[in-house]
Amino acid sequence: MGRVRLEAITWDRLGDLLAERLLDLKPDDGSPWPRIAFDGAPAARPGDLAARVAEALRVRGRPSLTVDTHGFLRPASLRLEYGHQDVEAYYNGWFDTGALWREVFGPLESGGDGRILPDFWDPATDRATRSPYVPLPPGGFLLLHGPLLLRHWFPFDLAVHVLLSPGALRRRTPGTDHWTLHAFERYEQETDPVGTADVLVRADDPRHPAWSGLPGASD
Numbered sequence: 001m002g003r004v005r006l007e008a009i010t011w012d013r014l015g016d017l018l019a020e021r022l023l024d025l026k027p028d029d030g031s032p033w034p035r036i037a038f039d040g041a042p043a044a045r046p047g048d049l050a051a052r053v054a055e056a057l058r059v060r061g062r063p064s065l066t067v068d069t070h071g072f073l074r075p076a077s078l079r080l081e082y083g084h085q086d087v088e089a090y091y092n093g094w095f096d097t098g099a100l101w102r103e104v105f106g107p108l109e110s111g112g113d114g115r116i117l118p119d120f121w122d123p124a125t126d127r128a129t130r131s132p133y134v135p136l137p138p139g140g141f142l143l144l145h146g147p148l149l150l151r152h153w154f155p156f157d158l159a160v161h162v163l164l165s166p167g168a169l170r171r172r173t174p175g176t177d178h179w180t181l182h183a184f185e186r187y188e189q190e191t192d193p194v195g196t197a198d199v200l201v202r203a204d205d206p207r208h209p210a211w212s213g214l215p216g217a218s219d
Contacts, residue, residue, distance in 0.1 A: 004194065006202055006210035014201065014211060015052030018160065019060060021214050022053070022141060027157045030110040032138035035155060038145035039193055040162030041184050043172035044203055049162060050145040057141060065136050067104060069146025071119025072096045076126045085179040091186060096120060097152050100144075105155060108142055116142070148183070151191040158215075161197035168204040 009017075025034045036053075040046035047068055054064045073079060074096045082089050103117035115133040122129045136142065150159060164172065170181060187193065194200060200212040 004200060004212055006200065006212055008208060008210050011049070011052060011209060014209060015049065015056045017214065018049075018053050018199070019056035019062075022057065022158070023060065023062065025157055027110075027155075029155065031108055031112070032110075033108040033112075033114060033136060033140055033142060034157045035105070035108060035142045035144065037149045037154065037156040037159040037197075038143060038162065039147070039149040039159060039197065040145075040203075041147050041164060041169055041173070041180075042177075043169055044162040044164050045206075046147075046160070046162045047145040049160065049201065050143040054143055063137055063140035064143050065116055065118065065134055065140065066143045066145065067116070067118055069095050069100065069144065069149070070123070071121065071129065072099050072104075073121050073123045075121065076123070087179060087182045087186075090180055091148065091183040095146070095148070100152075100154070104142065104144065108136070109155075114138065114140070148187055148191075150193050150196050151187065158199070159197040160199040160201060161193040162201045162203050163194065164202075165204050 022034060022036065027034055038046040038050040047066070050066050054066050057064045072095055074094060079089060079094050099120045103120060107113055107115050114136045116136055117131060118134050119129045119131050121127070144154075150161070169184065170178065173181060198215045202210045
């Protein structure tokens with residue numbers, strides 16, 4: 001964590017403050033759809049925070065669409081080509097980044113139509129989900145959550161990283177998934193999400209989060 005200063009906060013307050021910040025967020029590329037990352041290992045539950053922010057935006061009259069990258073897993077024949085516990089495959093090949101670019105980020109470019117595919121592949125059936133496209137009106141927010149998000153050069157306008165210490169990550173990751181911990185160690189070393197994200201949230205104790213504050217804020 002270096003010199004990053006974190007302060008205690010409640011989850012409800014965190015969701016409200018992030019939503020307030022997003023109301024004024026303008027994408028640099030001229031897109032009318034701000035794109036927000038909620039990055040973190042599955043054990044950190046970044047999707048829970050994304051859902052809180054979505055609700056806080058809703059009560060403020062602003063639409064959003066929450067998308068889970070686990071709905072964009074690649075087919076099992078590709079994910080598991082080298083076995084069920086191959087760290088390299090998990091790090092580089094489990095998530096269909098091409099589909100995310102095409103079906104999520106492409107429609108939200110300046111001049112896009114705002115029609116997003118909310119999920120692409122069902123890992124339970126190992127088949128395409130065939131979900132309908134969802135229109136996101138101009139001014140609506142994409143809230144994308146999942147692991148390893150900040151290493152793909154996705155055009156995020158704000159990135160939130162939900163952080164767990166190595167000990168907490170190990171404790172809160174099911175034993176059958178401990179093999180993925182090596183991928184998150186590599187992610188820390190190669191991508192430095194703590195240094196890359198705009199907002200850090202530490203969730204070692206899920207009841208008592210702490211955060212770094214908002215970028216540019218004086219307090």
